[in-house]
Amino acid sequence: MIxxxxxxxxxxxxxxxxxxxxxxxxxxxxxxxxxxxxxxDKPIETMTLEHYPEMTEKALxxxxxxxxxRWPLADTLIIHRYGELAPGDRxxxxxxxxxHRQAAIEAAHFLIDWLKTKAPFWKREVTPDGGQWVDARSxxxxxxxxxxEK
Amino acid sequence: MIxxxxxxxxxxxxxxxxxxxxxxxxxxxxxxxxxxxxxxDKPIETMTLEHYPEMTEKALxxxxxxxxxRWPLADTLIIHRYGELAPGDRxxxxxxxxxHRQAAIEAAHFLIDWLKTKAPFWKREVTPDGGQWVDARSxxxxxxxxxxEK
Amino acid sequence: MKLLYFAWLREKAGLSQEDVTPxxxxxxxxxxxxxxxxxxxxxxxxxxxxxxxxxAVNQEYVGVDHPVAAGDEIAFFPPVTGG
Amino acid sequence: MKLLYFAWLREKAGLSQEDVTPxxxxxxxxxxxxxxxxxxxxxxxxxxxxxxxxxAVNQEYVGVDHPVAAGDEIAFFPPVTGG
Numbered sequence: 001m002i003x004x005x006x007x008x009x010x011x012x013x014x015x016x017x018x019x020x021x022x023x024x025x026x027x028x029x030x031x032x033x034x035x036x037x038x039x040x041d042k043p044i045e046t047m048t049l050e051h052y053p054e055m056t057e058k059a060l061x062x063x064x065x066x067x068x069x070r071w072p073l074a075d076t077l078i079i080h081r082y083g084e085l086a087p088g089d090r091x092x093x094x095x096x097x098x099x100h101r102q103a104a105i106e107a108a109h110f111l112i113d114w115l116k117t118k119a120p121f122w123k124r125e126v127t128p129d130g131g132q133w134v135d136a137r138s139x140x141x142x143x144x145x146x147x148x149e150k
Numbered sequence: 151m152i153x154x155x156x157x158x159x160x161x162x163x164x165x166x167x168x169x170x171x172x173x174x175x176x177x178x179x180x181x182x183x184x185x186x187x188x189x190x191d192k193p194i195e196t197m198t199l200e201h202y203p204e205m206t207e208k209a210l211x212x213x214x215x216x217x218x219x220r221w222p223l224a225d226t227l228i229i230h231r232y233g234e235l236a237p238g239d240r241x242x243x244x245x246x247x248x249x250h251r252q253a254a255i256e257a258a259h260f261l262i263d264w265l266k267t268k269a270p271f272w273k274r275e276v277t278p279d280g281g282q283w284v285d286a287r288s289x290x291x292x293x294x295x296x297x298x299e300k
Numbered sequence: 301m302k303l304l305y306f307a308w309l310r311e312k313a314g315l316s317q318e319d320v321t322p323x324x325x326x327x328x329x330x331x332x333x334x335x336x337x338x339x340x341x342x343x344x345x346x347x348x349x350x351x352x353x354x355x356a357v358n359q360e361y362v363g364v365d366h367p368v369a370a371g372d373e374i375a376f377f378p379p380v381t382g383g
Numbered sequence: 384m385k386l387l388y389f390a391w392l393r394e395k396a397g398l399s400q401e402d403v404t405p406x407x408x409x410x411x412x413x414x415x416x417x418x419x420x421x422x423x424x425x426x427x428x429x430x431x432x433x434x435x436x437x438x439a440v441n442q443e444y445v446g447v448d449h450p451v452a453a454g455d456e457i458a459f460f461p462p463v464t465g466g
Binding site for chain 4: 199
């Protein structure tokens with residue numbers, strides 16, 4: 001399941017839905033990304049997420065399909081917000097449910113690493129110095145690289 | 151934070167508390183373990199968790215301290231239930247909050263793998279054939295082994 | 301073809317989308333970027349650091365050798381920073 | 384010393400805890416297990432497969448060479464299966 005939305009989400013309820021009615025699920029793993037309060041040594045006032053709607057859905061569906069092809073998963077979930085957010089706000093939730101613990105954990109880890117380098121979202125932070133687009137980080141590329149099947 | 155309790159818990163609220171008031175947290179990773187409905191090809195009616203209270207708290211505190219010594223974490227949480235549970239019930243929640251995504255994810259993964267082989271809990275399943283203590287699995291030992299620092 | 305711009309590429313180009321008809325010699329993404337640089341002003345600035353430009357043709361990531369044709373939706377944007 | 388039993392070790396021993404005073408020759412966990420096997424009945428059965436018995440002295444995992452002494456809390460249980 002994929003959702004791209006401006007609104008916040010309820011993590012507990014979303015995780016519950018993921019295993020609801022499937023009693024073969026032994027574990028649910030998730031990652032929640034939050035807006036931090038500092039950009040280097042500058043306090044963040046707002047963070048705005050822009051995205052490419054037609055491509056976002058496609059990219060997230062591909063990421064989800066890739067996870068399901070690699071691990072035996074009962075269900076997966078990606079929720080990503082766009083628009084203006086404040087420090088402490090939730091940005092993204094990825095989750096994977098599986099009969100098997102390691103599959104759920106690895107798949108959720110994969111989902112967020114892959115999303116970070118493949119989903120067409122861009123962050124713009126506003127600090128007292130003005131607005132600035134967030135630079136992509138080589139550590140995110142390295143994290144995604146680990147999942148490339150040789 | 152460690153809690154060993156008979157009662158259920160609210161995953162969403164627990165995760166929220168983990169980052170509440172700490173705006174340096176960029177990510178929270180968690181794993182929720184659930185009671186599955188089948189033991190091999192036998193339907194599970196109930197699962198009862200026994201533990202060793204005086205040692206459980208100590209063991210979980212050590213697991214948490216170990217995670218905090220290995221990764222830069224803002225907070226960690228382990229909630230483990232005991233007593234009689236039914237298929238679909240939550241058993242355990244582990245979570246880690248960090249400024250850094252990889253730290254949060256790896257720490258939560260470590261917490262559940264380490265807990266599985268170190269925390270003094272024992273599961274007893276009741277199926278139509280009667281009650282049986284769950285055997286420890288070598289795959290859990292292998293999973294914990296990966297985290298042993300060489 | 302329909303061109304889309306996102307993030308600072310949108311700001312530098314000065315618009316979020318437009319319909320263009322480049323000359324027939326523009327056959328690949330690389331040709332299109334070269335043509336954009338030649339348009340001057342914000343376009344030249346937006347495409348000046350090619351290493352920072354990612355391209356999607358019809359919502360799929362492509363390399364600079366990928367062909368472009370009339371009717372394509374071609375998006376230009378910096379490396380993504382979601383999640 | 385205080386002995387605790389959990390899971391199927393508790394069921395086989397037939398009790399969850401007891402206070403015992405083994406002979407002075409029981410100086411280590413290995414000695415204590417040997418003594419338990421010699422007690423007969425449920426004890427012999429509980430400790431018959433030593434590879435399945437885990438031991439904690441004063442709430443810390445220990446090996447069979449670990450010393451035991453009066454006043455210790457010694458727990459016997461199978462490999463853990465929580466989480």
